[in-house]
Each structure stands twice: as C-alpha cells, then as structure tokens.
Amino acid sequence: MSTPTPTLIEAWRKFQANLDKARLMVEDTPRFKDCPQHRAEAYNVLFQAQAYAYNWIIAPRLNHPSIYTNRVFMPGHYCPVKLNHEPL
Numbered sequence: 686m687s688t689p690t691p692t693l694i695e696a697w698r699k700f701q702a703n704l705d706k707a708r709l710m711v712e713d714t715p716r717f718k719d720c721p722q723h724r725a726e727a728y729n730v731l732f733q734a735q736a737y738a739y740n741w742i743i744a745p746r747l748n749h750p751s752i753y754t755n756r757v758f759m760p761g762h763y764c765p766v767k768l769n770h771e772p773l
Contacts, residue, residue, distance in 0.1 A: 704735055 689697075711717055711727050 700738070704731075707731060707734065 708731055711731060716723055717727055
C-alpha cells in the first residue's frame with residue numbers, strides 16, 4: 686500500500702475545506718433559513734456538486750485526460766430520483 690504524497694494530502698484538505706465553505710454559504714441564505722422544505726434539495730445539490738468536483742478535479746485518470754471528457758454540471762445527473770417539494 687502506498688502513502689499519499691504531500692501534494693495529494695494538501696489537495697484533499699483544500700477540497701474538504703471548500704466543501705465546508707460551500708455548505709456554510711448555502712446554509713446562510715434566507716431561502717435555506719426561512720424555507721425548511723427546501724433544505725433537503727439544497728443538500729442534494731451540494732452532494733451532487735461534491736461528486737462532480739471530485740470526479741472533475743481529484744479523480745482524473747492519466748490514461749484518459751479530462752480534455753477528452755465532457756465537463757458539464759447538471760443538477761440531477763447523480764440522482765435519478767426527483768425530490769418532492771413545494772413549488773418555488
């Protein structure tokens with residue numbers, strides 16, 4: 686088993702810090718605070734963005750560079766089930 690390089694450790698630390706920053710920004714919005722029915726969907730989109738960012742930045746493969754891969758974020762791509770919520 687190999688040990689992660691300092692570069693990878695630092696990249697992972699920054700990735701996690703930015704996830705927390707994004708979550709705090711969403712949780713600080715009036716819509717999140719005042720509309721409890723929208724909170725689940727807010728977290729759902731945050732988790733999708735997390736997965737997308739990981740796949741785009743952290744996990745590229747050397748044998749298939751990202752320039753050969755489509756790079757578009759589409760909410761709902763990682764979650765086939767539409768959440769039921771009140772209309773906006």
